[in-house]
Amino acid sequence: xxxxxxxxxxxxxxxxxxxxxxxxxxxxxxxxxxxxxxxxxxxxxxxxxxxxxxxxxxxxxxxxxxxxxxxxxxxxxxxxxxxxxxxxxxxxxxxxxxxxxxxxxxxxxxxxxxxxxxxxxxxxxxxxxxxxxxxxxxxxxxxxxxxxxxxxxxxxxxxxxxxxxxxxxxxxxxxxxxxxxxxxxxxxxxxxxxxxxxxxxxxxxxxxxxxxxxxxxxxxxxxxxxxxxxxxxxxxxxxxxxxxxxx
Numbered sequence: 001x002x003x004x005x006x007x008x009x010x011x012x013x014x015x016x017x018x019x020x021x022x023x024x025x026x027x028x029x030x031x032x033x034x035x036x037x038x039x040x041x042x043x044x045x046x047x048x049x050x051x052x053x054x055x056x057x058x059x060x061x062x063x064x065x066x067x068x069x070x071x072x073x074x075x076x077x078x079x080x081x082x083x084x085x086x087x088x089x090x091x092x093x094x095x096x097x098x099x100x101x102x103x104x105x106x107x108x109x110x111x112x113x114x115x116x117x118x119x120x121x122x123x124x125x126x127x128x129x130x131x132x133x134x135x136x137x138x139x140x141x142x143x144x145x146x147x148x149x150x151x152x153x154x155x156x157x158x159x160x161x162x163x164x165x166x167x168x169x170x171x172x173x174x175x176x177x178x179x180x181x182x183x184x185x186x187x188x189x190x191x192x193x194x195x196x197x198x199x200x201x202x203x204x205x206x207x208x209x210x211x212x213x214x215x216x217x218x219x220x221x222x223x224x225x226x227x228x229x230x231x232x233x234x235x236x237x238x239x240x241x242x243x244x245x246x247x
Contacts, residue, residue, distance in 0.1 A: 001056070001057075001058075001075060001101075003108065003109050003124045003125075003127075006075075006101050006108070006109040007109060007111065007122060007124070009052065009053075009056075010099045010101075010109070010111040010122075011111070011120075012052050013048075013049045013052045013053070013079070013097065013099060014097050014099075014111065014113040014115070014120075016048040016049065016051065016052055017045045017048045017049055017081060017082075017097050017115070018113075018115050019048070020044050020045060020047070020048040021041050021044055021045050021048075021082070021088070021115070022115070024041055024044065028040070029041055029088070029089050029091075030089045030090070037085075038064070038085075039082075039085045039086075039088070039089050041082060041085065041088060041089065042063075042064050042081060042082050042085055043064055045064075045081035045082045045097070046062055046063075046064035046065050046079075046081045048081075049062070049079055049081050049097075050062070050065065050068070053069060053077065054068075054069065056069070056070075057070050057073050057074065057075070058070060058073050058075050058076070058077050058101075059071060059072070059073045059075070059076040059077070059222075060076075060077050060079065061076060061077070061078045061079070061194070061195065061222050061224050062078075062079045062080075062081065062195065063079070063080045063081065063193065063195045063196075064081055066224060067224060074103060074104075075101050075102065075103055075108070076101070076102045076222045077099060077100070077101050077102075078099070078100050078101075078102065078194050078195050078198050078222050079097070079098065079099050079100075079195060080096075080097065080098040080171065080195035080196055080199075081097055082095055082096075082097065083095065083096050083097070083098045083112075083169050083170060083171040083172070083195075083196060084096060084167075084168050084169030084171075084172065086168060087167075087168045087169065088115070088116075091116075092116075092168070093114070093116030093117055094114070094116065094167045094168060094169050094172055095114070095115060095116060095168075095169055095172075096112050096113055096114045096115060096169055096171050096172050097111075097112070097113050097115065098110075098111075098112045098171035098195065098196070098198070098199035098200065099111045099112070099199055100194075100198035100199045100201075100202055102198075102220065102221075102222055105125075106125075106220035107125060107198060107201065107202040107205075107220050108124070108125050108202075109122075109123070109124050109125070109202075110122065110123045110198065110199040110200075110201075110202040110203050111199060112171045112172065112174075112175050112199040112200055112203060114172055119131060119132065120132055121136075121175040121178070121179075121199075121200075121203050122203070123202045123203040123205075123206040123207075124206070125202065125206070126206075127206070128206050128207070129178050129202075129203045129204075129205075129206035129207040131175070131179050136178045136179045136180070136203065136206075136207035137180060137207055137208055138177060138178055138179075138180055138204070138207050138208045138209035138233075138234030138235075139180045139183045139234040139235075140234060140235055141183040141184075141233075141234060141235060141238055142235045142237035142238055143237075143238070143241075144159045144160060144161050144238065144241045144242070145160055145161070145162060146162055146183075147161045147162055147183040147184055147233075147238055147242075148161070148162055148163050148164075148165075148181075148182055148183050149161045149163070149164045149165075149182060149183060149184045149185065149186070149242065150164070150165055150166070150167060150173040150176065150177070150182045150184070150185040150186075151164050151165070151166045151185070151186060151188075152166065152170060152173075152185075152186070152187045152188060152191065152192070152230075153166065153187070153188045153189075153191075154166075154188060155186060155187075155188045155245045155246055156188060156245070156246070157244070157245045158245065159241065159242070159244075159245045165182075170187075170192050170196040170197050170200065170230070171196060171197065171199050171200045172200070173185045173200070174197060174199075174200025174201060174203065174204050174211065174230075174232055175199075175200050175203050175204075177200075177204055177207075177209050177232045177233070177234065178200070178203045178204045178206070178207035178209050179207070180234065183233060183234055183238060184231070184232060184233035184234070184238050184239070184242045185230070185231070185232040185233075185242075186230065186231045186232070186242050186243075186245060186246045187214075187228075187229050187230045187231070187246060188246065189229060190213075190214075190215070190227045190228055190229040191227060191229075192227065192228055192229075192230055193224065193226060193227055193228075194221055194222055194223065194224070194226060194228075195224075197211075197219070197228065197230055198219075198220075198222075201219055201220070204232055208234070209232055209233065209234050210232065210233055210234075210235070210236060210239045211230065211231070211232040212230070212231055212232075212239065212243070213228045213229055213230060214229040214230075214231060214243060214246050215229060229246060231243050231246050
């Protein structure tokens with residue numbers, strides 16, 4: 001499947017998820033399952049996505065349903081049907097579907113859609129990153145003192161950054177680093193799985209931003225058991241400074 005066809009399919013997935021989840025409101029949207037950290041809407045979104053994927057020559061890795069689809073397919077699609085589920089459950093407008101297709105060379109195509117705002121972030125390896133039709137470029141901030149930083153939780157060491165926010169979606173925060181909304185982003189520990197970060201990772205890379213694992217483990221993987229300790233920034237200098245706060 002070529003990148004253009006993947007982008008079109010990813011768009012179909014996001015439309016189906018929005019169509020399935022958007023009518024669910026109030027207490028029903030906040031309903032939980034028996035699995036820790038999982039909302040009922042996560043399963044609704046996952047089912048909608050799988051309906052689009054099945055029957056295609058793809059291996060699927062989903063946060064909600066694990067590995068499915070065609071074994072040993074040339075392409076693997078890693079999906080978080082709802083990244084920022086707690087935000088979605090409370091109608092906080094910062095939650096997304098994150099998708100990334102990987103081939104033998106790693107991440108190939110990514111899409112991250114904020115369902116609350118309908119903003120679409122995309123990237124194709126070697127072809128740049130875009131927010132809707134606008135090409136993305138990360139910021140050139142090098143000093144922590146000038147940096148506007150996104151956090152996943154409080155780090156082991158607070159730095160004198162200009163301002164910080166903790167908004168509850170790794171995928172969207174990475175896209176906002178790519179777009180220059182944030183100058184950097186960091187985790188406090190190895191807490192994020194590939195479905196959380198892969199879409200935003202490729203979008204950052206294509207926008208000129210830098211994303212690493214603090215322990216220098218590879219990021220372009222689809223292993224559902226992997227967890228990574230992320231730091232991202234628009235410049236190598238800021239990346240190095242933020243890494244010291246990440247632990």
